[in-house]
Amino acid sequence: MNFETLPWLTILTVIPTLGALALWALPKRSASLAPKLALGVAGLELLALVGAFIAFDVARAGTFQLVEQHAWIPQIGASYALGANGVSLLLIALSIILVPLVILAAFKEQGVGEAEGETAELAHVRLRNYLALVLVLTTFMVLIFAARDVFLFYVVFEAMLIPVYFMIGSFGNGARRRYAAIKFLLFSLVGGLVMLVAVIVLYVKSGGGETAFLVDNLAAVALDPTTEKWVFLGFFIAFAIKAPMFPVHTWLPDTTQHAPAGTSVLLVGVLDKIGTFGMLTLCLPLFPNASQWAAPVIVVLAVVSIIYGGLLAIGQRDLMRLIAYTSVSHFGFIVLGIFTFTAEGTAGSAFYMVNHGLSTGLLFLVAGFLFLRSRDGRSQIITDFGGMQRITPVLAGVFLVAGLSALSMPGLSTFISEIMVLVAAFGVNKWAAVLAATGVVLAALYVLLTYQKVFTGEKNPELVDKPDLSGREKWVVAPLIALMLLLGFVPGIALQYLDEPAAQSGSIIEGEG
Template sequence: MNDFPWLSVLIALPLVGAVAVALLPRDRETLAKQAAFGISAVVGVLAIVMATGFDSDGARFQFTETHWWIKQFGVHWALGVDGIALTLILLSVVLVPLVILASWSDAERSGGVDGAPPKGSVKTYFALILALEAAMIGVFAATDVFLFYVFFEAMLIPVYFIIGFYGGPQRSYAAVKFLLYSLFGGLLMLVSVIWLFPLSAKPVGEGGLGHGTFLFTELNTMHVDPTTAKWLFLGFFVAFAIKAPMVPVHTWLPDAAQQSPAGALVLIVGVLDKVGTYGMLRFCLELFPGAAKWATPVVLALAVVSVIYGAVLAIGQVDLKRLVAYTSVSHFGFIVLGVFAMTTAGQSGAALYMINHGFATGALFLLVGFMIVRRRSARISDFGGVQKKAPVLAGLFLIAGLAGLSMPGLSPFVSEFMVLAGTFTRHRVPAIIATFGVVLAAIYILWMYQRTMGGPVREGNESILDLTAREKWAVGPIIAVIIAMGVYPQPVLNIINPSVHHTLARLDRPDPAAKIHVAEKVAENGARP
């Protein structure tokens, strides 16, 4: 099973599908939607079939492919997945068909609630979604650092056009801001990537140097002097912090969230932003372990600020999309906290949090999108009494909201608990401060639900309809995953944990003497005490 080029096929299929959808006649809108959904469904099935062959007790990287791409510069078409990359790819391929189903009419509608008509066609919108899927799979599967960078930058192209063509009235501003922030970080990372090439060349003969490489497995064994490692670490870290997004380089996200179509926003926040935290865990910590330890106090401080600052700003928002975007800033703070806690529970919790946040925030953004379409407004004050008119919508919105505040029994609870417990064993003060983010989450989620769903039916909401069958099929599977992983997350942790152990071994940071028995017990049993 490992001999079949699974990952190349998973990258090529949506990319070819994007070209095929883009070449359809402009008036074949229904066919474009059906083709995009069918292709994404096939990709999802293939990825699940591939995942069944993953051996958590086997080699770290599986389904590997290594071919020369640009031999003169040591660049390979090198693909492979460990447990963390595999789960993130599965997150991507599950969300894409559900996003297409939920976005069935997004491209025909006005780009925003204030009447900005979309610039692009229906077929272009769904072609861009498929192109984004190919880039997302590629960035998690790449085991050549230069190839990773190529996919990292390639993701920007479809996202820029999705926001710029199909967003709200301020879409041009949001798209350009997203692009400039991302390009700035990408350029810093490019400098670090190029710098790796001569450093990776091993001595041959009498004082000579061999050919450099970008293969992660070989870079992982190179020795870099401490000063150089710190500069390289910063080049990667800033790019990933922007993508994550972390305070103070987070400001592109609320603007992009407010202007983006809700379906595409699920992929931007649910998957694309995970590249930032994935990159920290994979590249910043493993390639530059000494520099990572050196930067840990500052990174932990930024993570705690992100947790609290994002939560406080979420409480004060009047726009639904911006509110959910700021909750994500807070959640990403928790993930970074777990990554740099450098404990098994912390990093396993952070990796699990990436998956859980993708589903929980994905469900929340989809439901917010359904609400905005019905009310033709994203302002919280324009809602009220929705549960009386749309009880199914209100019920699912409540579950997604409770997942956002990490309610026991729902998937984010386990990961957030592991992050806090894992951090507390080594860095008590950041863990204690971050715990206040849990309290603030209860405020912004429950207050949002009360203002939108509770109370008497506000004027203008009398004709709000409940979810259609298509919308239930789009959000229902996500809610099911949230509940299932909240009750029993152990199968996912079994896939993730070996990769975390590899990272900790590279960092030479064994867990503190006081083992985290409670965190491990929660991981095994979900929400059950």
């Protein structure tokens, strides 16, 4: 077997799975070794990712490559079918890049590895269990973006709720962390249940067969207009909850408020992309006519999400809730680009997914570092800080870069993707584009006002002895800043993987229109 034909996607799922098992197998007395072992596994995963990129032919980025297909449950037509085009490969890369940073940040992250009255040994065990869940989640993140079988996609869509639930409920912070975990779970389960009904209807209409759930086979199924609309809505509602879009977004602020910062990085930076990824790779090719039918309402919801998220972010006292609402706004831009049905809008949305993961990941990580420097080591309230620029200048600078990326400052990667979406939207729906552009102004307000409250003004006398970013913390944030600058000045590095898939998505709708 030569290098190009290795099952890279399966390798990318096996490595973190074995790593998680190895962590759980560590005895209590050796649990202090867990962070180093987890980092080693994440490093090996990065090497495998490099192998996948080498084996991937970027000249055929619109074609699904690294394909694997094996019979799984032939009685119902389910297959273990994996493949990656340019969009899914970049989202897999985003997932794998963020994981070692989350692991490195979790060494001293609030709420992880510590509890009141806990011994050092038990704290190490808690951190070991948390890092094992991070690696399990890594497996699911790779699988969900690589799945080419709708039943496999659905199973992973539901299964990944389990590690996230425990990462919030068991390792989060605040008395309401279990409430937040249950709310996240209930919203996600409702969306999954609606999608399951749609999956069953789609299967019945396909006529069955040993590979009936393959996306390529289902795309060829002719549905009557009414059925197509209902099945589309089943998928779209599940993806809108996951995204999250207004008005089914309310689980997100509570979740991020009580989850560890690293969990929020993976939840908002990666997992929420499953919603917009599903709209792009399942809703559009499987239900092109219904996508066009629903587009006017979806565009309105996207614009409302942009403005509503921005306005709510401005009024937040809790920094984690603020970042959550900024993401509601940003996901509005992503959905708007997808439903322009243009190559430029689709490529911009796919690029936005990657850039939002980098930008929001950095925001959550630096916020977690900031909280460790509060009076009690865990406060998230914005007004509990002040004058931090003179106390922790490096942390202040990193927060400013992260904030500028959130408002799409030229020179940072988010600027390119947001401009692409707005230009595409203006060509299709001028009013939607104009209203969406107000989100840029709102972003400037919530970013700059927050920076002013936290980092400028009078120093809080209780915080004057707090240390600046440590060497470990600098290693956490540096790769994300470097990537945002690189993709900001040379966006073609990523766009070459997105242009052909985006053009194909647009042609699907045009062909049906």
